Amino acid sequence: MRNILFYFLFIALLFSSCRSGADGDFPGREFIPEMAHSISFQPNLYNYYHLNTWGGEGEYYGFTLPRTPVEGTLPLGQAxxxxxxxxxxxxxxxxxxxxxxxxxxxxxxYEDTEEDRQRAMDEIIDNPFPITTAGLAKGKKLYDIYCGICHGDKADGNGFIVRDDGGVYPAQPTNLLSEEFIEASNGRFYHSIMRGRNVMGAYNDKLSFEERWQVIHYIRSLQAEEMGVVYNEEENTLNDIDVPGAIWLQ
Ligand code: HEC
Incomplete structure (x- = not known):
């Protein structure tokens, strides 16, 4: 019985201490302020709270601004x-x-200009990643998510969005299996991903550096399939640019 009484007392105490009194724009009182408002300052996050932060508001704002990395800082992955x-x-x-x-x-x-597009096509030749089974699998997954809807699962330009049973997309996505694109440099693909092309938007914010190149490998593998040649980790008979991973692993 005593236990139950204590229990009720505890609940009553809990409710009374958390009684918010919130009303309209007034959020009520906080029981333990620093639980809701971090007392630390965090980079790039403006979270000023007068009770729990160092210095005045202006000073706090200065803390949250991005800063220059200390000299000698290396990007992650280049250690x-x-x-x-x-x-x-x-x-x-x-x-x-x-x-x-x-x-x-x-x-x-390379900017989004015709001049820089030409330059990208002429200058970007190699895919910095070798052809690997894992990379092609990653490329397929990303291609199917980001490109297939327009360019088609086979990259023939016949995606769901332009097929009769699909939508009524006004522009014909490029057939990436054509001779022109089989012969095109890797830069033509990379630039399209980075900057888009006419009505096609850019995908630089959707795909990381490596992901872009794996998507390009995957498109090459679809071209090889179309041509009846080989493009995989062991062998590449589509072109003499892209390097099968097996050669690197030897
Ligand atoms: C919303 C539809 C759509 C999506 C999604 C899309 N594209 Fe395109 N893409 C187009 C259209 C339309 C064109 C033709 C643009 C033109 O030539 O005017 C095009 C053109 C291209 C070209 C040819 C550019 C050139 O140099 O002529 C490449 C390469 C390309 N897309 C690659 C991709 C890749 C890789 C993805 C996925 C990351 C992708 N596209 C996603 C619609 C799309």
């Missing part, structure tokens, strides 16, 4: 460079990374 014993080893690691960082942010120096 190997730091460990290199000399310039030659650093250059060798940099070549292997091909600008790739785990954060997926790799600079792209």
């Amino acid at each position: 190997g460079l730091y460990k290199a014993i000399d310039d030659a080893e650093a250059a060798e690691i940099a070549a292997r990374l091909q600008g790739f960082s785990m954060s997926g942010s790799v600079p792209y120096y």
